[in-house]
Amino acid sequence: MGILGLSKLIADLAPLAIRESEIKNFFGRKVAIDASMCLYQFLIAVRSEGAQLAAVNGDPTSHLMGMFYRTIRLLDNGIKPVYVFDGAPPDMKSGELAKRAERRDEAEKALKAATEAGDEAQIEKFNRRLVRVTKEHSREAKELLKLMGVPYVDAPCEAEAQCAALVKAGKVYATATEDMDALTFGSCKLLRYLTYSEARKMPVKEFSYDKVLQGLELTSKEFIDLCILMGCDYCESIRGVGPKRAIELIKSYRDIETILENIDTNKYAVPENWNYKRARELFIEPDVTDASTIDLKWTDPDEDGLVQFLCGDRQFNEERVRNGAKKLLKSKQAQTQVRLDSFFKTLPSSPNAIAAAKRKAEESKKSANSKKAKIGGGSGAGRGRRPK
Amino acid sequence: MFEARLGQATILKKILDAIKDLLNEGTFDCSDSGIQLQAMDNSHVSLVSLTLRSDGFDKFRCDRNLSMGMNLGSMAKILKCANNEDNVTMKAQDNADTVTIMFESANQEKVSDYEMKLMNLDQEHLGIPETDYSCVVRMPAMEFARICRDLAQFSESVVICCTKEGVKFSASGDVGTANIKLAQTGSVDKEEEAVIIDMQEPVTLTFACRYLNAFTKATPLSTQVQLSMCADVPLVVEYAIKDLGHIRYYLAPKIEDNET
Numbered sequence: 022m023g024i025l026g027l028s029k030l031i032a033d034l035a036p037l038a039i040r041e042s043e044i045k046n047f048f049g050r051k052v053a054i055d056a057s058m059c060l061y062q063f064l065i066a067v068r069s070e071g072a073q074l075a076a077v078n079g080d081p082t083s084h085l086m087g088m089f090y091r092t093i094r095l096l097d098n099g100i101k102p103v104y105v106f107d108g109a110p111p112d113m114k115s116g117e118l119a120k121r122a123e124r125r126d127e128a129e130k131a132l133k134a135a136t137e138a139g140d141e142a143q144i145e146k147f148n149r150r151l152v153r154v155t156k157e158h159s160r161e162a163k164e165l166l167k168l169m170g171v172p173y174v175d176a177p178c179e180a181e182a183q184c185a186a187l188v189k190a191g192k193v194y195a196t197a198t199e200d201m202d203a204l205t206f207g208s209c210k211l212l213r214y215l216t217y218s219e220a221r222k223m224p225v226k227e228f229s230y231d232k233v234l235q236g237l238e239l240t241s242k243e244f245i246d247l248c249i250l251m252g253c254d255y256c257e258s259i260r261g262v263g264p265k266r267a268i269e270l271i272k273s274y275r276d277i278e279t280i281l282e283n284i285d286t287n288k289y290a291v292p293e294n295w296n297y298k299r300a301r302e303l304f305i306e307p308d309v310t311d312a313s314t315i316d317l318k319w320t321d322p323d324e325d326g327l328v329q330f331l332c333g334d335r336q337f338n339e340e341r342v343r344n345g346a347k348k349l350l351k352s353k354q355a356q357t358q359v360r361l362d363s364f365f366k367t368l369p370s371s372p373n374a375i376a377a378a379k380r381k382a383e384e385s386k387k388s389a390n391s392k393k394a395k396i397g398g399g400s401g402a403g404r405g406r407r408p409k
Numbered sequence: 410m411f412e413a414r415l416g417q418a419t420i421l422k423k424i425l426d427a428i429k430d431l432l433n434e435g436t437f438d439c440s441d442s443g444i445q446l447q448a449m450d451n452s453h454v455s456l457v458s459l460t461l462r463s464d465g466f467d468k469f470r471c472d473r474n475l476s477m478g479m480n481l482g483s484m485a486k487i488l489k490c491a492n493n494e495d496n497v498t499m500k501a502q503d504n505a506d507t508v509t510i511m512f513e514s515a516n517q518e519k520v521s522d523y524e525m526k527l528m529n530l531d532q533e534h535l536g537i538p539e540t541d542y543s544c545v546v547r548m549p550a551m552e553f554a555r556i557c558r559d560l561a562q563f564s565e566s567v568v569i570c571c572t573k574e575g576v577k578f579s580a581s582g583d584v585g586t587a588n589i590k591l592a593q594t595g596s597v598d599k600e601e602e603a604v605i606i607d608m609q610e611p612v613t614l615t616f617a618c619r620y621l622n623a624f625t626k627a628t629p630l631s632t633q634v635q636l637s638m639c640a641d642v643p644l645v646v647e648y649a650i651k652d653l654g655h656i657r658y659y660l661a662p663k664i665e666d667n668e669t
Binding site: 364 | 449451452453454455456482531533534536537538566597615642643659660661662663664665
C-alpha cells in the first residue's frame, strides 16, 4: 500500500509542496479517484451495528451506499470525479499480494478461534480484515456510476498509474487518493483526504509533484529510486534503510546502482536477486491506457434507473435516492465559477522578490540549517513561483 | 530601512478591514514609489490589489525594496489597539524578519509600539492585462453595499446587466426574484451621490454574491465605487483612497457550463 513514510518525509523536507485547503476550494476541478480503494474503504467502514449493509439475498451493499453518497458530496462541492478501476495486478506485485493473502489466512484462523470463544469484538475485528473487493462489487459500482452520469475508466493494470496518466495528459486536475504512489507515478497533483468523510473535518492536502522534487532536490528518476528504497509494493527494500537513510543515500549516490556498489553489505542486508530495476520500469513506464484516447463525459443522472437499481432488492430508501438524484442534477445545472488564474497569467518573480528571497536564503545558509536553502528554483519549471 | 508614517490610524484600520476577510495573509511590497499588495483569495476566484503611493504618506522612506509577508488577521488585531486619531508609523530594517508598528497620540503623550513577526509567503503575482472595459459604472459605495447585501438573500449569484439607460442587478432563487435598477443621474449636483455610466457596449455578467459582499468591506474608505465590466473577463471593483491610492478587487465571473 503505497510508499512507506513518504508523506512524512515530504512534510519534513519539502513543506512548500503541501498545501492545505478546504474541499470547497476545489470547485470546478476534475479529479481521478482510485475506485478499488474506495470500494474497499466502504466495505470496511459503511456498517450498521457492525454488520455490512446488505441486500435481501445477503449480498453487501455498503460499497454502493458509500459510492453513491460520496460522489454526490463531491459533485455538490463542484468537483467532478472520474473513477478508475484496477485491472490485473502487475506480476511484480505478486510478492506483496502473497503477503496480503497470508495475512488474510491468519485473520480467518483468528476469526474461527474468536467465534468459538464467542468474543464479539474480536469477531468484528477479524471480519473486517477479511473484506476484499470482488469483481462483482466493481461491476455493481460501475453500473451505479453509469446511472449517476459519472465517468469511469478501466485501467489495464494499476489504477494509481492510470490516474497519474490522466493528470499528466491534463484530462483531470489531480489524483485523489490516500495512497502516495500516485506521486511516484508522476501525478502532478495529489489530493489527500478529499475522500475522507465529512464528519472528520480534515482539510484537503494538495501535494505538488514539481515542488516535491524541488524541495527534495531530486530529479524524477532519483525520486522513483528513493521511493523504491523506502519500500513500495513491487519489490522488497533493503532492511535497515528507512526514509531518512534512503534520502541520504540517494543524495550521495544519485541512483540505486551506485548505492549498491558503495553500501556496507554487512550492515544493510540487500535482498537477494533484488529486482529494483523492474520496479523502476513499472514506475517509469506503467501499463496504462493512453489518456488522450479517453473521453470523459459527465451526463445527467437517470433518477428512475437509480431508484430501480438501489431500491427494491438492495433496500435503499427511495426518497433518499430521489433526493440524491435531484442533487446530482442540480450540481449539473449550476453555473460554474471561473478562477482568476484562467484570465491572468502568473508573472515571473520580480527582481525585487528574487533579491529578497536570495538574501533570506543566504541567511538561512549561514544559520547552518541542515535543510539547504533553495535559490532560484525556477529551473525549468518556468511557473514563476517565487523561489524561497 | 523602511519607514512609513500616516497621520491617521483610522485609514490603515479601514484598509485592513477591507482585505482581511478575503485574505489570511499578504505580502506588502515596499519600494520608493509606495506600498503594494496583490493577492488572491484561497479559492483563486478573486484578487485584491492595493496601491498606496509614497506621496500620500506624511513621511515615507524606503532605501531598499522590501517584501513583508504578514498575517493580516494579526495586523488587524494590532491596529485595533490604535485610536483613530493616532499617528501610525510602520518600520522595518532591510533584512528584518519583523515589522514594528508604532502609534502616537495626537498630543504626543502616549506612544505604543508593537512588533510583529513577518512571514515568508510563497505567493504568485499575476499579470493583469490592460483592458478596455465596455461598461464603467460609478455609483455611491453605500448604495452598492446595500444592493449586494439585499440580493445575497435571494441567491448565491447576482446578475449585473449594464445598458445605456442604467444598470440592473438581479438575483433569483427559491424564494423568488429580485431586481434593482439604477438609472444614470440626470444632472450631477453632488458628485458622491451620482450614478454615472460610461458604456461602449451593453454587458451582462454573473458573479458570486459572497465575494461582492466581501469587497464592500471597503465601503468606509470611499464615497464612490467604480465597477468596470467587459464580457468574459473579471469584474473590477475599485475604491479610491483619498490622496493615498486605491484598492481594486478583481472577480472572475460565473459561466454556463457548456461541457457535456
